[in-house]
Amino acid sequence: MLELKGIVAGYGGTTVLRGVDLLVPEGSVVAMLGANGAGKTTLLRVASGLLPATGGQLVLDGTDVTRSSPHQLVTRGICHVPEGRGVFPSLTVQENLILQSLRGEEKRAIERAVEAFPRLGERLSQVAGTMSGGEQQMLALARTYVQHPKVVLLDEVSMGLAPKIVDEIFDFLARLRNEGCSLLLVEQYVTRALEVADYVYLLNRGEVAFAGEPSELAGEDVFTQYVGADIGH
Numbered sequence: 001m002l003e004l005k006g007i008v009a010g011y012g013g014t015t016v017l018r019g020v021d022l023l024v025p026e027g028s029v030v031a032m033l034g035a036n037g038a039g040k041t042t043l044l045r046v047a048s049g050l051l052p053a054t055g056g057q058l059v060l061d062g063t064d065v066t067r068s069s070p071h072q073l074v075t076r077g078i079c080h081v082p083e084g085r086g087v088f089p090s091l092t093v094q095e096n097l098i099l100q101s102l103r104g105e106e107k108r109a110i111e112r113a114v115e116a117f118p119r120l121g122e123r124l125s126q127v128a129g130t131m132s133g134g135e136q137q138m139l140a141l142a143r144t145y146v147q148h149p150k151v152v153l154l155d156e157v158s159m160g161l162a163p164k165i166v167d168e169i170f171d172f173l174a175r176l177r178n179e180g181c182s183l184l185l186v187e188q189y190v191t192r193a194l195e196v197a198d199y200v201y202l203l204n205r206g207e208v209a210f211a212g213e214p215s216e217l218a219g220e221d222v223f224t225q226y227v228g229a230d231i232g233h
């Protein structure tokens with residue numbers, strides 16, 4: 001279980017997160033929703049160690065990992081698929097996968113990635129930066145998958161992609177979950193996110209405005225107030 005306790009964080013003199021408490025129980029999918037600028041990306045960056053919290057604690061399976069580096073957190077099983085994907089554009093698909101896999105497991109890693117996204121199998125020697133946006137996103141997700149993560153932090157992974165690709169991505173998220181992974185999902189497709197989520201958090205100006213199960217959100221004013229009807233498709 002990943003626990004964020006009273007997280008305070010920001011950039012320079014600006015505080016963005018103002019004491020956020022959030023739980024990602026083992027094997028569950030948690031959707032984090034909120035308007036633009038609410039602090040969702042910032043929270044994922046704290047959870048992956050990219051942005052140090054100035055207050056609060058990050059706890060993984062009972063161990064305080066607040067001061068751990070991003071690399072240490074990856075080793076402990078926290079993987080981050082950032083906005084903008086984070087693949088190495090000048091390397092091939094295969095090289096991207098090998099770089100991310102555990103030593104000695106390279107062959108198995110490629111098999112696993114191709115099993116999840118057959119399309120990547122047809123493109124192993126293609127330079128990642130020349131692939132379509134959807135294919136690059138598949139690669140970004142596959143890179144995470146080959147690390148056998150415990151918790152995956154996903155930042156708008158379906159943004160700007162065709163509906164068919166979005167379907168494939170959501171199938172992949174279901175696969176991750178079925179393998180026992182926990183997911184913390186920031187997603188613009190609110191309805192889809194709520195369909196897969198066990199728990200939902202609404203973030204508003206760096207504070208948790210709602211935490212509960214998706215079914216509890218029905219009829220909640222807080223939803224339209226903080227998420228906005230414009231992204232509720």
Ligand SMILES: Nc1ncnc2c1ncn2[C@@H]1O[C@H](COP(=O)(O)OP(=O)(O)OP(=O)(O)O)[C@@H](O)[C@H]1O
Binds near residue numbers: 016039040041
């Ligand atoms: N590197 C940065 N330096 C300074 N301020 C930043 C930086 N990154 C984000 N911010 C500010 O922090 C606030 C929260 O941003 P964040 O990206 O976490 O929001 P978000 O909820 O993910 O929004 P969006 O849905 O638009 O991605 C915003 O006001 C943003 O301008």
